[in-house]
Ligand SMILES: Nc1ncnc2c1ncn2[C@@H]1O[C@H](COP(=O)(O)OP(=O)(O)O)[C@@H](O)[C@H]1O
């Protein structure tokens with residue numbers, strides 16, 4: 001009993017020694033110090049992010065169209081008439097809410113990846129909901145983004161139940177600092193949200209190889225649904241992943257950001273979205289603290305390097 | 319980065335210290351000069367002393383002169399009243415007397431003089447004063463003088479200071495011969511006091527008599543007690559003339575000092591004066607204005623919340639606990655790390671609980687949220703747009719509140735009656751948020767969100783509903799400024815949250 005209390009009381013000190021970044025410290029000393037508020041709209045709005053990204057040379061899923069007004073909703077088929085598959089999502093969404101993927105469709109029957117059949121009316125309702133702000137922060141009016149489907153590289157297929165894994169890279173002052181990939185499970189309902197039971201796999205920032213995997217904060221080594229060995233993951237085209245992350249800094253000027261990158265089997269790594277307030281669970285997936293990494297970057301990494309030089313620096317750092 | 323952050327913290331800390339100093343200073347004022355108390359049930363005693371003067375008129379013009387009491391510092395006069403029909407009243411400020419006069423009265427005359435006193439909470443019984451003149455030597459016959467000298471020299475054996483020595487000596491159970499010679503066996507207090515005063519005057523110790531009243535609940539028909547005041551060590555000190563006990567007895571009002579008569583009656587005979595005492599109780603805040611005025615604090619008092627009409631005071635009473643509730647919630651979220659539905663949902667919930675009472679509020683809340691979720695689940699089939707949908711939920715909540723209130727009235731269930739105190743929009747918002755979480759993250763997460771918010775609300779409720787805390791937050795409303803700075807300082811807190819100690823525990827274990 002006494003031992004347990006003592007252990008608990010010594011935790012703040014030991015967390016500090018492990019370089020763990022806490023929520024308060026992240027908000028106060030990192031986000032509010034590195035990220036200018038006026039820059040948030042760049043990343044909170046997926047349309048703006050996409051346009052900016054394309055300008056600076058980051059590939060993103062192709063934009064099919066944006067539906068901004070309720071009267072336009074009924075015309076959505078017009079937008080996608082040249083595409084056999086598409087994705088509809090809210091421009092200001094988060095946590096995968098409101099993302100609807102259509103793999104194939106006819107005039108009145110739409111099929112999702114899980115095989116669910118939807119009607120024209122379902123899609124109409126869904127877009128209306130997006131416009132009315134159902135999925136946006138604070139219920140503000142939103143717009144619906146229609147974009148091309150990413151064809152996920154089948155390298156990942158066996159590691160994920162239904163959903164498609166993406167790679168999250170935390171970028172501090174332009175340097176990729178920490179990375180993980182999130183694998184959906186049956187428990188998480190095919191979604192890549194860790195708090196719903198998805199698996200977080202920490203990735204070595206220099207190689208893209210998995211370090212360790214956790215589910216619900218507890219280390220795991222095989223995927224509960226696909227039974228694959230989680231510790232043997234090697235993300236291909238790792239350098240390209242880091243380049244996207246590094247460029248995101250030039251693109252947004254955000255000192256602390258999270259870049260979500262997916263691997264398309266034809267077009268290579270693509271940036272799905274950026275986040276100005278990336279969460280802290282990545283530390284658990286990596287088994288190490290962000291504060292330590294941030295401090296190292298702050299103190300020893302050179303400033304004023306180009307995105308390419310920063311990637312080189314990270315890949316060659318010790 | 320670090321530098322900027324240190325100075326912000328330094329500024330806020332400085333602000334906090336300043337506000338603390340200000341709060342302490344102003345609390346001191348309120349306690350010491352306005353008589354306000356930290357204790358909500360603290361009552362101030364108001365004593366009514368009534369002097370009843372009766373006499374038979376002789377037929378000549380009547381003139382009654384009453385000494386206005388010289389009340390000591392520890393009690394203050396709240397009000398003064400004369401009941402004397404057909405008498406004209408003159409206040410003689412110079413001699414501090416009240417003069418009542420009348421002509422052609424017949425039959426027994428009964429006049430009343432009432433004084434309302436309240437405790438001023440500065441018990442001392444000693445009054446510093448500049449040294450008075452040496453007392454005149456009393457003129458005594460030779461025999462008495464001799465006895466006196468003997469009494470004084472023998473009294474030196476007794477314990478205590480000079481007055482105490484004399485008092486104790488003359489009050490011995492088996493009195494010394496010198497005492498027996500000076501005082502009869504059954505001595506009156508006046509006689510006793512005369513002897514003591516003479517003995518002190520011979521020694522050159524300034525002294526005077528004092529009369530006072532021991533305040534006790536419902537005391538009738540008594541005459542004020544005699545006490546002795548002697549000037550010792552640069553101060554007037556009070557002595558009990560029977561025991562020599564120094565200092566003012568508890569609840570004792572000094573009514574009169576020196577030798578002046580309490581009452582003089584011209585044109586009357588067989589006059590008597592009888593006192594009675596009554597105690598009544600009021601709250602400290604009610605007396606505050608009077609006390610403040612007595613301490614020359616009228617201006618600052620008139621500008622304080624206590625001078626507002628009752629209705630506004632009640633509103634402020636209600637407002638002044640909000641900052642504390644906010645502080646609790648900030649602590650819960652940023653230091654403990656409990657995720658709640660928004661910041662103000664738990665706060666408004668806890669305030670509603672204060673109005674409804676704990677259990678009725680909790681039961682009502684559960685009923686409204688459960689029914690609301692059911693209705694919301696049915697509604698999600700209609701696929702309504704967001705704004706109309708949440709509006710519909712608001713209307714459902716209002717309908718439920720009406721239904722509960724009606725039911726509560728019909729079956730006299732107090733529990734249901736408390737429904738109206740819940741903030742409608744907040745309830746609708748909770749239902750809407752919970753049902754979205756339910757659809758997207760499952761029932762477990764939805765319940766967790768609601769329960770977390772409720773737990774925080776309940777903790778806040780227990781702090782905010784405490785009588786002491788509410789009273790202190792209201793009476794000492796300057797604490798709100800202190801809270802403001804604490805909240806802002808918490809905005810610079812970068813340490814771990816309590817829940818993070820658990821969340822990140824797996825990483826520590828690994829690094830060991
Ligand atoms: N164009 C797309 N093609 C295929 N899957 C997508 C596409 N866009 C989003 N998704 C899926 O939806 C998830 C959430 O999308 P994202 O754009 O990151 O929105 P959010 O801001 O809600 O996280 C992604 O992790 C991915 O699995």
Ligand SMILES: [Mg+2]
Pocket residue numbers: 095096260273
């Ligand atoms: Mg995402």
